[in-house]
Amino acid sequence: MAPTRVNRRQFEICVCRQLVQELKSADICVPGSDTYSDYREQLLQPEECAAALAEYGEIVGLPVNSEEFIKNLRGQLSGAANKVDQAYLANAYFKIVDGRPTLAKLVKKPIPDGFNAIHDALNRMVEAARFLATNPEARAESIAIAEEFLPLDNEALDFAEGRKSGDPEPEQWWK
DSSP, X not given: XXXXXXXXXXHHHHXXXXXXXXXXXXXXXXXXXXXXXXXXXXXXXXXXXXXXHHHHHHHHTOOOSHHHHHHHXXXXXXXXXXXXXXXXXXXXXXXXXXXXXXXXXXXXXXXXXTHHHHHHHHHHHHXXXXXXXXXXHHHHHHHHHHHTTSOOOOHHHHHXXXXXXXXXXXXOTTO
């Protein structure tokens, strides 16, 4: 059954999250926002970056001078390309057709036995959870039932924690 109403709070969260993503990517802007602050004032100055560059390179394990960085990157790319070159013959889905690499379509695996039964059971559980989430009376009743299954006193646990008969009960975390 399709929902007939929208949860306002969840919808607002979705809208705000999307707005943040769109603002970060500069796909949208707020007219006049430049009168409040300039993001460039929050950026590090080139001198500060230069001073921290060596330490940053050490932390991330990359060379910081441009020639060494390019040499390192080319080495990593060459290593990855060599691995691919050595393994592509064993890849049944990879072929070179008319001088171009292509990947064959994957064959869909058959649905395993019992999948539909599990799928249907999970859907029923989701519907029940939705019902409990939207129905205060049902939620209160389910909480009352769950309270019947709270932990009981456990003599072995008392003994393991060094309590003796007659000692005061520890604070009950579930109350």
